[in-house]
Amino acid sequence: MIGLVIKSVGNLYTVKSDNLLYKCNYRGKNKLDNNFSNPIVSGDEVEFDLIDKENGIIDRVLERTNCFIKRSLKDKKAHIIASNVDQALIIASFKNPYTKLNFIDKCIAGSFYYNISPIIVFNKVDSLSNREIKKLDDIIKIYNEINIKALKISAKKNLYIEELEYILKGKKTLLLGNSGVGKSTLINKISKVSNQKTDVLSSKTGRGKQTTTFSEIFEIDISGTVTDTPGFKDFYFFDIDKSSLQFLYPEFKMRDKCKFKNCLHKDEPGCSIKESLGIEVNEKRYNNYLSILSEIT
Ligand SMILES: Nc1nc2c(ncn2[C@@H]2O[C@H](COP(=O)(O)OP(=O)(O)O)[C@@H](O)[C@H]2O)c(=O)[nH]1
Ligand SMILES: [Mg+2]
Numbered sequence: 125m126i127g128l129v130i131k132s133v134g135n136l137y138t139v140k141s142d143n144l145l146y147k148c149n150y151r152g153k154n155k156l157d158n159n160f161s162n163p164i165v166s167g168d169e170v171e172f173d174l175i176d177k178e179n180g181i182i183d184r185v186l187e188r189t190n191c192f193i194k195r196s197l198k199d200k201k202a203h204i205i206a207s208n209v210d211q212a213l214i215i216a217s218f219k220n221p222y223t224k225l226n227f228i229d230k231c232i233a234g235s236f237y238y239n240i241s242p243i244i245v246f247n248k249v250d251s252l253s254n255r256e257i258k259k260l261d262d263i264i265k266i267y268n269e270i271n272i273k274a275l276k277i278s279a280k281k282n283l284y285i286e287e288l289e290y291i292l293k294g295k296k297t298l299l300l301g302n303s304g305v306g307k308s309t310l311i312n313k314i315s316k317v318s319n320q321k322t323d324v325l326s327s328k329t330g331r332g333k334q335t336t337t338f339s340e341i342f343e344i345d346i347s348g349t350v351t352d353t354p355g356f357k358d359f360y361f362f363d364i365d366k367s368s369l370q371f372l373y374p375e376f377k378m379r380d381k382c383k384f385k386n387c388l389h390k391d392e393p394g395c396s397i398k399e400s401l402g403i404e405v406n407e408k409r410y411n412n413y414l415s416i417l418s419e420i421t
């Protein structure tokens with residue numbers, strides 16, 4: 125049978141097929157598995173055999189259209205966050221907690237690399253003072269100027285949620301964000317079911333919510349899906365190399381004018397990106413580019 129993995133907790137997968145749910149394990153042991161800390165992820169289409177009415181065994185993963193990969197800090201292997209998605213919603217928060225722009229920029233670059241359109245929302249706008257909102261608007265402008273959708277919302281107070289739902293409608297969206305930014309709160313607002321299941325499952329495995337490898341797909345009320353992922357504070361790229369990073373910056377269009385063909389736009393002479401600082405290229409974005417570049421080995 126063929127089905128869609130809608131939830132993964134450790135080595136246990138929930139597979140949906142013809143509107144029925146099956147609990148499945150994975151049998152496959154192909155060579156690919158060695159590079160990945162998790163061979164299967166929510167969003168995967170899989171072929172599986174039934175053991176009984178409710179349980180099955182996954183034989184193989186069908187080819188993915190895309191997947192978002194980070195490097196696992198534990199074993200340096202690839203950790204797939206989700207697969208087969210249209211867009212990534214980067215959920216940030218200006219206060220409690222403060223999301224670093226460096227993290228947002230890393231999520232954007234990763235999304236572009238894996239052919240996923242990035243969108244940014246700043247949640248918890250209800251808790252900001254007018255002065256803070258003004259500061260946030262300046263940040264939002266940075267992204268809007270390079271044609272990346274960025275908006276502010278309040279999941280708790282229902283502010284601008286309709287605007288967001290319009291963006292999510294009919295799409296498969298991956299949620300990215302630090303923990304505590306309001307992913308679960310948002311999902312409860314826009315999806316057909318509340319996410320109480322997360323708690324049930326993590327208590328079953330006896331592991332804390334934070335440490336369980338976990339992703340789950342929720343259906344949005346008005347159509348479309350969102351994939352919840354464990355919040356992570358920071359992450360490292362798995363397969364993006366130094367020379368590719370610049371192509372993930374839409375505003376670096378003038379890179380062809382650099383003196384050196386292999387310019388990394390760090391401190392090379394005649395660098396057109398450095399000459400564009402404060403004009404086409406925002407300095408904060410550029411500084412984060414340098415910091416992300418230095419992390420890549
Ligand atoms: N003030 C405010 N608090 C929020 C908002 N959305 C979520 N929170 C709070 O932020 C905390 C973390 O939210 P949660 O949804 O669990 O975050 P997650 O870790 O990203 O899933 C909870 O105490 C929420 O009530 C919001 O729009 N405004
Ligand atoms: Mg959560």
Ligand SMILES: [Zn+2]
Pocket residue numbers: 379382383387388389390392394395396397398
């Ligand atoms: Zn350059």
